[in-house]
Amino acid sequence: MKRRPSIALRLALGLTAGMALLWVGAGAISVGVMQHELNEAYDDSLQQSAQRLLPLAVHDLRERHHNGLLIVGDGDDDGDDVSDRRGRSVPHDPSFTYLIRDAAGQVVLRDLHASKLVVPAHIPDGFGELDRQRTFTLTEERNGNSIVVVETSDRRLTGLRDSISALGLPLLALLPLMAGGIWLAMRLALRPLEVLRRDIALRDSRNLQPLSSDGHPVELAPIANAVGALLSRLKSALDAERSFAARSAHELRTPIAGALAQTQQLAAELGNGSGSTRLREIEAALKRLSTLSEKLLQMARVEAGFAKSDLETDLLPVLTMVIQDINANSIWRGRVQVETGTATLVAPIDPDAFAIAVRNLVENALKHGAQDSPVQVLLENGGTVRVRNAGPLVDAAELARLGQPFVRGATTADGSGLGLSIARSILEQAGGLLVLKSPSPDAIDGFEAAMVLPKIRP
Amino acid sequence: MRVLLIEDDNVLGAAIRDHVLSIGHALDWMQRIDDARLAIAGVNYELVLLDLNLPDGRGLDLLRDMRSAGSKVPVIITTAQDQVAVRIEGLNSGADDYLVKPFDLSEMAARIAAVARRYGGSPAPEITAAGVTIDLGRRTATVDGEKASLTARAWAVLERLLARRGGIVTKSEIEDSLYAFGAEVESNAVEVYVSRLRKKLGRDFVQTIRGLGYQVNA
Numbered sequence: 001m002k003r004r005p006s007i008a009l010r011l012a013l014g015l016t017a018g019m020a021l022l023w024v025g026a027g028a029i030s031v032g033v034m035q036h037e038l039n040e041a042y043d044d045s046l047q048q049s050a051q052r053l054l055p056l057a058v059h060d061l062r063e064r065h066h067n068g069l070l071i072v073g074d075g076d077d078d079g080d081d082v083s084d085r086r087g088r089s090v091p092h093d094p095s096f097t098y099l100i101r102d103a104a105g106q107v108v109l110r111d112l113h114a115s116k117l118v119v120p121a122h123i124p125d126g127f128g129e130l131d132r133q134r135t136f137t138l139t140e141e142r143n144g145n146s147i148v149v150v151e152t153s154d155r156r157l158t159g160l161r162d163s164i165s166a167l168g169l170p171l172l173a174l175l176p177l178m179a180g181g182i183w184l185a186m187r188l189a190l191r192p193l194e195v196l197r198r199d200i201a202l203r204d205s206r207n208l209q210p211l212s213s214d215g216h217p218v219e220l221a222p223i224a225n226a227v228g229a230l231l232s233r234l235k236s237a238l239d240a241e242r243s244f245a246a247r248s249a250h251e252l253r254t255p256i257a258g259a260l261a262q263t264q265q266l267a268a269e270l271g272n273g274s275g276s277t278r279l280r281e282i283e284a285a286l287k288r289l290s291t292l293s294e295k296l297l298q299m300a301r302v303e304a305g306f307a308k309s310d311l312e313t314d315l316l317p318v319l320t321m322v323i324q325d326i327n328a329n330s331i332w333r334g335r336v337q338v339e340t341g342t343a344t345l346v347a348p349i350d351p352d353a354f355a356i357a358v359r360n361l362v363e364n365a366l367k368h369g370a371q372d373s374p375v376q377v378l379l380e381n382g383g384t385v386r387v388r389n390a391g392p393l394v395d396a397a398e399l400a401r402l403g404q405p406f407v408r409g410a411t412t413a414d415g416s417g418l419g420l421s422i423a424r425s426i427l428e429q430a431g432g433l434l435v436l437k438s439p440s441p442d443a444i445d446g447f448e449a450a451m452v453l454p455k456i457r458p
Numbered sequence: 459m460r461v462l463l464i465e466d467d468n469v470l471g472a473a474i475r476d477h478v479l480s481i482g483h484a485l486d487w488m489q490r491i492d493d494a495r496l497a498i499a500g501v502n503y504e505l506v507l508l509d510l511n512l513p514d515g516r517g518l519d520l521l522r523d524m525r526s527a528g529s530k531v532p533v534i535i536t537t538a539q540d541q542v543a544v545r546i547e548g549l550n551s552g553a554d555d556y557l558v559k560p561f562d563l564s565e566m567a568a569r570i571a572a573v574a575r576r577y578g579g580s581p582a583p584e585i586t587a588a589g590v591t592i593d594l595g596r597r598t599a600t601v602d603g604e605k606a607s608l609t610a611r612a613w614a615v616l617e618r619l620l621a622r623r624g625g626i627v628t629k630s631e632i633e634d635s636l637y638a639f640g641a642e643v644e645s646n647a648v649e650v651y652v653s654r655l656r657k658k659l660g661r662d663f664v665q666t667i668r669g670l671g672y673q674v675n676a
Binding site for chain 2: 261
């Protein structure tokens with residue numbers, strides 16, 4: 001299954017990437033500025049070194065009356081023409097080297113480390129570059145001596161690298177922390193969304209009450225209000241549908257009852273006279289119409305979601321009343337036997353829906369079972385009602401099809417093919433189960449429909 | 459038996475009326491609760507067929523009022539409402555039976571007979587009295603193993619007498635069972651039907667208690 005994108009994760013990644021880019025940009029600007037300042041500082045240092053060294057070196061040369069090249073420094077002498085090693089009064093800084101020329105352009109003094117340098121004879125005063133090394137040249141106007149100071153260290157590069165490290169390393173360390181922090185903050189910020197989701201998830205066809213969560217953030221309030229309005233409209237529509245189905249059942253029964261009663265009375269008055277056969281056919285058609293409309297309206301009520309209930313109801317009186325009612329009918333008189341024992345029957349199901357389911361199952365057993373055998377209704381502890389009848393065996397394939405709308409078993413008895421389907425829909429909607437078996441338990445034939453009622457919620 | 463039908467639907471009411479009359483009972487038909495109240499106040503009905511939704515009120519209110527006033531008249535509710543709550547409310551209000559529309563007229567007649575038998579003190583449909591076996595459910599009478607054929611009116615008189623078996627039933631009570639409002643009461647009708655019963659079921663089956671009425675011995 002494809003994983004759904006997470007808003008929190010997306011925002012965390014996006015914000016982290018944005019923050020990192022900003023940081024890198026700011027760091028680059030800082031490094032640029034820092035490099036510029038460092039260059040200025042090092043250039044200044046180079047210039048000051050030249051300005052201090054030149055008079056000192058010239059003075060030193062004059063004091064010694066030295067002719068030829070004087071080499072100064074603290075390292076090993078690798079030159080062959082070293083004439084004097086006492087030039088220690090000239091300060092030495094390892095970060096740069098230098099050489100001094102007289103007015104004729106001859107090198108008269110050089111730093112020990114300057115031997116490796118190839119310095120052109122005439123370099124204009126000021127800053128310059130020599131083999132990618134920064135130089136500063138200064139000429140004394142009085143005697144024409146000049147000094148070339150060459151920066152030998154990579155301190156500029158080191159300084160730049162240190163700056164980049166100082167700005168970049170914290171970013172690398174902080175990036176995961178920042179991403180985690182943003183993700184956590186997003187989760188906290190999105191918590192009201194989860195509360196709203198749970199609240200909406202609790203709504204179904206039996207629970208269309210307004211959302212119980214409140215105090216939504218400004219961003220969620222319009223969504224919560226829209227969902228609330230939708231629930232309200234849905235509730236109105238479902239209420240109207242339930243009411244219509246219930247009222248239709250009532251309104252249809254009276255005219256059908258009138259037509260049926262008039263037909264039966266006319267048939268009774270005609271006796272076996274002319275037209276009586278046709279009249280009996282009309283009566284049978286009216287009865288089928290009555291049964292079918294009754295079942296269709298029951299289906300409409302079930303589809304409007306009336307079976308599920310949040311209230312637990314004692315269904316034993318309902319069961320007893322339905323069975324008494326069926327047994328009171330002169331057609332079925334005495335055929336239904338009930339064994340309730342000491343079992344209780346309390347379940348969260350609408351009592352009317354339960355009555356419809358029981359009536360359908362018992363009438364089904366009475367119509368399609370063996371006509372000379374009783375129908376047994378057994379009540380078990382734990383909320384199971386079993387309706388058993390003797391009769392022909394129903395094979396597994398037919399058993400699997402039974403319970404679907406308009407599917408009838410191999411029977412010639414009157415029926416709409418909806419009774420089992422309605423009973424199954426009622427039970428499943430309420431959270432229970434209808435289990436069909438053939439043969440009936442402890443028998444070699446027959447049929448059992450077991451209503452497993454929904455459990456009481458703790 | 460004198461029956462009060464309270465039903466506002468013309469088509470159904472007419473069919474019920476004709477059927478109840480055809481099985482020998484007298485019937486008054488009211489379509490409103492206030493008319494029904496007047497009828498109940500003036501006549502000792504032996505059974506009421508009561509619809510619940512009427513133009514001027516609920517049938518259950520009438521039933522409660524009847525029971526509050528001490529009336530023990532059997533009441534069968536005939537209604538299009540099959541909700542469990544309404545049915546329980548109806549039975550708790552004092553109804554004796556509950557028929558959901560549409561119903562067979564024969565089923566209604568059987569329920570009427572069953573309720574009447576319960577009120578007559580013998581819920582079993584079969585009665586043996588003075589050597590005659592009578593099945594009230596099937597409306598058959600057997601005398602010494604031979605079936606006796608009775609008209610609907612004769613059955614109505616017989617049921618009225620059997621409802622108070624061993625007790626005296628006055629002539630006017632039998633007349634009430636035979637004639638509805640507005641029907642012309644024939645002066646010697648009761649004597650005629652009693653005579654027919656004696657002819658079919660035996661001379662001693664119905665005894666005349668002079669000056670009081672008639673009696674069927676247990």
